[in-house]
Amino acid sequence: MSKVQRIGVFTSGGDAPGMNAAVRAVVRACIYYKKTPFGIYRGYDGMISGEIKELNSRSVSNIIQRGGTILKSARSAEFRTPEGRKKAYESLKKHGIDAFVAIGGDGTFRGAQIFSQEYDIPVVGLPGTIDNDLNGTDFTIGYDTAVNTAASAIDKVRDTASSHNRLFFIEVMGRHSGQIAVRSSIAAGAEATMIPEEPMSIDDLIRILERGADHKKSSSLVVVAEGGETGRSINIAKEVQERFSHYDTKVTILGHLLRGGSPTVADRVLASQLGVSAVEYLIDGKTGGMLGVVNNQIKFTPFDQATQNVHNLDPEMMRIAAILSV
Numbered sequence: 245m246s247k248v249q250r251i252g253v254f255t256s257g258g259d260a261p262g263m264n265a266a267v268r269a270v271v272r273a274c275i276y277y278k279k280t281p282f283g284i285y286r287g288y289d290g291m292i293s294g295e296i297k298e299l300n301s302r303s304v305s306n307i308i309q310r311g312g313t314i315l316k317s318a319r320s321a322e323f324r325t326p327e328g329r330k331k332a333y334e335s336l337k338k339h340g341i342d343a344f345v346a347i348g349g350d351g352t353f354r355g356a357q358i359f360s361q362e363y364d365i366p367v368v369g370l371p372g373t374i375d376n377d378l379n380g381t382d383f384t385i386g387y388d389t390a391v392n393t394a395a396s397a398i399d400k401v402r403d404t405a406s407s408h409n410r411l412f413f414i415e416v417m418g419r420h421s422g423q424i425a426v427r428s429s430i431a432a433g434a435e436a437t438m439i440p441e442e443p444m445s446i447d448d449l450i451r452i453l454e455r456g457a458d459h460k461k462s463s464s465l466v467v468v469a470e471g472g473e474t475g476r477s478i479n480i481a482k483e484v485q486e487r488f489s490h491y492d493t494k495v496t497i498l499g500h501l502l503r504g505g506s507p508t509v510a511d512r513v514l515a516s517q518l519g520v521s522a523v524e525y526l527i528d529g530k531t532g533g534m535l536g537v538v539n540n541q542i543k544f545t546p547f548d549q550a551t552q553n554v555h556n557l558d559p560e561m562m563r564i565a566a567i568l569s570v
């Protein structure tokens with residue numbers, strides 16, 4: 245019989261739509277396999293302070309369609325210290341928790357890796373971040389919803405851009421990843437995409453915009469990935485405006501809008517699949533890695549590989565975006 249009987253689940257780092265669906269799946273799978281699920285509130289901070297509650301099937305009713313996370317999320321400075329992690333371990337032991345599921349991004353997994361090396365407690369991670377910046381999964385939970393939100397916002401900006409002969413810079417989140425930018429740019433038919441993985445010079449951008457103006461485009465949309473520097477589109481827009489005055493230039497920063505909203509079907513299903521698998525992997529004695537879906541198959545990737553040298557932007561997507569912007 246599996247040693248694992250009492251399983252904790254928490255959400256950590258930046259929240260992402262679909263985290264609730266993942267929590268629900270973990271809880272329901274625990275009940276299915278006759279394990280006791282526990283919700284750990286406010287990420288590692290709540291683990292340290294003992295904000296832990298036993299959950300049941302009804303605790304996760306009516307949440308699959310809701311954005312945010314019912315367990316709340318946090319960034320915990322204290323968990324980065326050995327003393328903080330000792331307190332976290334003591335809280336888990338106090339509740340008899342013998343394994344847990346960590347839903348978050350790369351930082352969450354780095355923390356989980358260190359913790360599971362220091363203390364003998366099995367942990368499986370689920371990729372919960374809108375940025376799609378982890379190895380070992382085609383998509384992270386929340387990415388599809390964020391891209392859909394970005395695309396529909398860009399559609400709306402296009403209506404006003406084309407009514408006034410305007411050039412719009414639309415900045416999207418993604419930290420150091422251009423994944424949200426590229427996919428939403430293709431989906432909404434933007435003229436250019438600026439991402440950290442393949443930096444574009446202002447000269448190149450102006451050439452694209454001039455070509456659009458020559459082709460009698462009444463407006464132009466440029467999607468800018470924040471690249472870890474919120475507001476960077478403002479400086480880009482200023483520089484372009486000084487050298488290219490064909491259009492009136494405006495900036496829209498979508499920011500945290502992309503974190504909210506009801507998760508798409510793709511995110512709900514991904515979260516459900518991964519939540520069930522996480523419980524099954526823990527029961528089977530697996531630990532120390534993240535679960536993802538690659539080519540429709542569940543894949544286990546050790547934490548250090550999931551978080552290191554992430555270069556998962558598909559160059560084919562950039563090629564398609566460039567062809568379609570002529």
Ligand code: ATP
Nearest residue numbers: 257258319320323324348349350351352354355373
């Ligand atoms: P997102 O990708 O959405 O930002 P994330 O999981 O990467 O999510 P972080 O704030 O980087 O978000 O990490 C979440 C938490 O994990 C941190 O607040 C911290 O408590 C813990 N953590 C991160 N790195 C470490 C580390 N090296 N050692 C211990 N704990 C860590």
